[in-house]
Amino acid sequence: MYFIANWKMYGNLSSLNSLDKVIKFSKSKEINKGRLIYCPPYTLISSFSKKFQNCQIGIGAQNCHENDDYGPHTGFINPRMLKNIGAQFVIIGHSENRKKGENDSLINLKIKSALKAKLKVIFCIGETLIEKKRKKTRLILSRQIKNGLKNIKNNSNIFIAYEPVWAIGTGIIPKSNDLLKTVEFIKNKFKKKKPRVLYGGSVSSENIKNLKKINNIDGYLIGGASQNSKKFIDIVKKTYS
Numbered sequence: 001m002y003f004i005a006n007w008k009m010y011g012n013l014s015s016l017n018s019l020d021k022v023i024k025f026s027k028s029k030e031i032n033k034g035r036l037i038y039c040p041p042y043t044l045i046s047s048f049s050k051k052f053q054n055c056q057i058g059i060g061a062q063n064c065h066e067n068d069d070y071g072p073h074t075g076f077i078n079p080r081m082l083k084n085i086g087a088q089f090v091i092i093g094h095s096e097n098r099k100k101g102e103n104d105s106l107i108n109l110k111i112k113s114a115l116k117a118k119l120k121v122i123f124c125i126g127e128t129l130i131e132k133k134r135k136k137t138r139l140i141l142s143r144q145i146k147n148g149l150k151n152i153k154n155n156s157n158i159f160i161a162y163e164p165v166w167a168i169g170t171g172i173i174p175k176s177n178d179l180l181k182t183v184e185f186i187k188n189k190f191k192k193k194k195p196r197v198l199y200g201g202s203v204s205s206e207n208i209k210n211l212k213k214i215n216n217i218d219g220y221l222i223g224g225a226s227q228n229s230k231k232f233i234d235i236v237k238k239t240y241s
Contacts, residue, residue, distance in 0.1 A: 001033060002159070002198060002219030003236050004122060005226030006062060006091060007040045015044070016051055021229040025236070026055045032240040035219075038226075039091055039122075042077055049086025060089030060122065063097055066109035068116045079117035090114045091221075093124040093148060095165045104147030111152065120157045122221065123148060124200070125186075129166035137164075138185055145189050160186055160197045161221045167201030169223065174201075176214055183216045205234035212239050 019038075026036055037058035040048050049059045065076040082090060092114060093107040107123075114121050125144040127137045141162075149155065162182060167173055174182070179199065187194045199211060200221030211217065225231040 001239060002035050002037060002196065003232070003239075004037045004039060004060070004089075004091075004161075004198065004200075004219065004221045005232060006094075006200075006221055006223050007038070007044075007227055008062070008096075008223060009041060010227055011040050011044055013044070013047060015040075016047055018229050019048075019051055022233060023052065023055050023057065025233050026057050030237060030240075034236050034239065036236070037089055039089065045082065045087055046085040058088050059086050060091060060120075061087045062091050062094070064090050064092070064110055064114055064119075066106060066113050068113040079114045079119050083117050083119060087119060089120045089122055091122045091124065091161075093144070095124065095126055095163060095168060104144060105150075107148045108150050108152075111148065111158070115152070115157060120159070122159045122161050122198070124161045124163050124221070126163040126165050126167075126201070132164065132166060137182065141182070141186060142189065145186070155190065155193060155195050158195055159219075160195050161200050162186060162197060163200035163221065169202065171202050171204075173203075173207050173211065176210060179211075180214050180216060183214065187216065203235065205231050205238060208235050208238045 037060055038048055039060040039062050045061060061082045064082055065073055065078045067078055092110045111121050125141050127140040131140050183197050186197050196218035198219040198221050199217050203220045203222045204225050
């Protein structure tokens with residue numbers, strides 16, 4: 001079970017002190033078989049990597065440039081640069097970035113570039129509230145998977161993160177039966193090796209008791225709650241209690 005902390009545009013060097021509790025927890029038996037992964041802003045990846053040197057917590061980035069080589073791209077960071085400062089994972093296709101203009105073909109290029117740099121990809125997909133109301137969820141997810149993973153034959157280093165856009169930051173999560181069927185639908189889009197499918201969207205220590213009952217979910221992409229060490233630890237503990 002994977003627990004991925006997406007810190008978004010939060011955190012600074014003083015945030016490192018808040019990780020001590022999580023590091024201690026990661027070495028305890030309470031974590032069971034859970035795997036913790038932090039995706040802080042670019043500015044903190046190197047510091048987090050050093051902080052987690054003596055434990056099993058993974059490090060990821062929240063996005064990357066589509067070019068796997070260096071070049072005149074002011075303000076951007078490519079996957080090779082991320083790998084060089086300690087990143088092992090990268091989130092690609094998050095709805096907040098899609099909203100700013102990332103389309104499926106650009107996301108496809110980013111995924112290819114990240115895989116080439118030997119990064120594991122957390123590939124986000126999800127429908128908007130309007131698309132959900134129009135019963136287009138499966139159509140949208142199918143298109144995002146097909147186009148986002150075009151010409152990628154090996155998906156062993158790709159996680160699919162199902163994040164309904166209408167659930168992110170709203171406190172609302174899908175109905176259990178709907179989520180179960182959606183995760184099953186996503187996995188069935190792959191004929192050979194089924195990918196690990198995570199759920200993201202307002203995951204909290206309050207609703208994890210309901211989410212953990214959905215037995216085909218392989219982990220969680222956690223936003224706001226992951227910035228608080230106690231809340232993040234509580235989510236993991238309640239997953240196994």
